[in-house]
Amino acid sequence: MNQEDRLDRIERQLGSPAHRGESFLLYEGDCLHLMKSLNGNHFDLTVTSPPYNIGKEYETVRPVDHYVDWCEQWVRDVHRLTTHFGAFWLNVGYLNLPGRAKAIPIPYLLWDRVPFYLIQEVVWNYGAGVAARRSFSPRNEKFLWYVKDPDNYTFDLDAVRDPNVKYPNQKKNGKLKCNPIGKNPTDVWSFPKVTSGRFRSSKERTNHPAQFPVAVIDRVIKASSRPGDIVFDPFLGSGTTVEAALRNNRLAVGFEVDRAYVQTAIERIERAQRRLEHEYAQGALF
Numbered sequence: 001m002n003q004e005d006r007l008d009r010i011e012r013q014l015g016s017p018a019h020r021g022e023s024f025l026l027y028e029g030d031c032l033h034l035m036k037s038l039n040g041n042h043f044d045l046t047v048t049s050p051p052y053n054i055g056k057e058y059e060t061v062r063p064v065d066h067y068v069d070w071c072e073q074w075v076r077d078v079h080r081l082t083t084h085f086g087a088f089w090l091n092v093g094y095l096n097l098p099g100r101a102k103a104i105p106i107p108y109l110l111w112d113r114v115p116f117y118l119i120q121e122v123v124w125n126y127g128a129g130v131a132a133r134r135s136f137s138p139r140n141e142k143f144l145w146y147v148k149d150p151d152n153y154t155f156d157l158d159a160v161r162d163p164n165v166k167y168p169n170q171k172k173n174g175k176l177k178c179n180p181i182g183k184n185p186t187d188v189w190s191f192p193k194v195t196s197g198r199f200r201s202s203k204e205r206t207n208h209p210a211q212f213p214v215a216v217i218d219r220v221i222k223a224s225s226r227p228g229d230i231v232f233d234p235f236l237g238s239g240t241t242v243e244a245a246l247r248n249n250r251l252a253v254g255f256e257v258d259r260a261y262v263q264t265a266i267e268r269i270e271r272a273q274r275r276l277e278h279e280y281a282q283g284a285l286f
């Protein structure tokens, strides 16, 4: 099946999207309902960050056990819709557990609720954030990297090697010690958060309060998928995952429940596409 047929197959099952481009589909709606209407192994890679149950403007706080049950439901659907060699990257932070924890890492609550195989927990470290008084100031979230089959999964390390090597010419027995493309970027990733504010607002910032930096998702997509694969985000927000997928010649599917954010995502992805087409035309000229 060619790439476009794969998106057509999804569109036939879900009906008309809120927006469609040559290589992406955006749907407005509850991801649980939308995923229930899909069958078949559609997605090669899912990258997402759900609401954390911490009272952000796009969520209603519920009892923690209900929140965990809800997470299990949608993660099971992601698993059902993932291709055999596929992967699932889940970005989560911390939540308050009354009487037990000021801020419990959400991975502790989900560890036995996820049907995928856990390859690794990656720490995303960032510079800016709230300043704590009675504890250390929090500066990390986690990415949980899961796969469907631990013996067969995509991992393109060369695509994400870090060229920042201190002693690139160091040799052992006459051979270069370090890979000339760069070093393994390790399981601690430092990328600035998308910040707001009059003086420190990130260039890529939209009106969404919890936007992924494109650079982080870019690394996930390069490492965990191949060109032409379908990348999925059931909690698309401002559209970061789709933008990063398009930049890397992947197909993309996004679901988002909030109409205003769907609109933000559409405008953002259209802008990104125009930029990519312009870059492509410039490249073709020289």
Ligand SMILES: C[S@@+](CC[C@H](N)C(=O)[O-])C[C@H]1O[C@@H](n2cnc3c(N)ncnc32)[C@H](O)[C@@H]1O
Binding pocket: 029, 030, 031, 032, 048, 049, 050, 051, 058, 059, 208, 210, 211, 212, 213, 234, 235, 236, 237, 238, 239, 240, 241, 255, 256, 257, 258, 261
């Ligand atoms: C943490 S934000 C994701 C932000 C996104 N990663 C970005 O880069 O902009 C979670 C998003 O999930 C959306 N959402 C919440 N419940 C949903 C549901 N049941 N189905 C689809 N989207 C939902 C919220 O409106 C919010 O935009």
